[in-house]
Amino acid sequence: MSTLRPCSRQTCRRPAVATLTYVYADSMAVLGPLSGAPEPHSYDLCEVHADRLSAPQGWSVLRISAPADEAPLFGA
Ligand SMILES: [Zn+2]
Numbered sequence: 001m002s003t004l005r006p007c008s009r010q011t012c013r014r015p016a017v018a019t020l021t022y023v024y025a026d027s028m029a030v031l032g033p034l035s036g037a038p039e040p041h042s043y044d045l046c047e048v049h050a051d052r053l054s055a056p057q058g059w060s061v062l063r064i065s066a067p068a069d070e071a072p073l074f075g076a
Helices: 047-051
Strands: 018-023 028-033 042-045 060-063
Touching: 018 047, 042 047
Parallel strands: 028 060
Antiparallel strands: 018 028, 018 042
16 A cells, blocks of 8 residues: 655645646646655645646646546446
């Protein structure tokens, strides 16, 4: 089992479900599934904060979907 990490927003106590990584070379914020290990330039976000994410001026946001086996309404 993976270790639960909290959302990186200070006032937030929800568990993180996504990892935000800033790619400075491309001015891109990449939001993907929670990474296995914390990384220096990444931030863990809960689903609320991941959903509300907005990129800084001049930056773009790339959202990467969670793996299929974590999608709750997928299958049948
Ligand atoms: Zn949060």
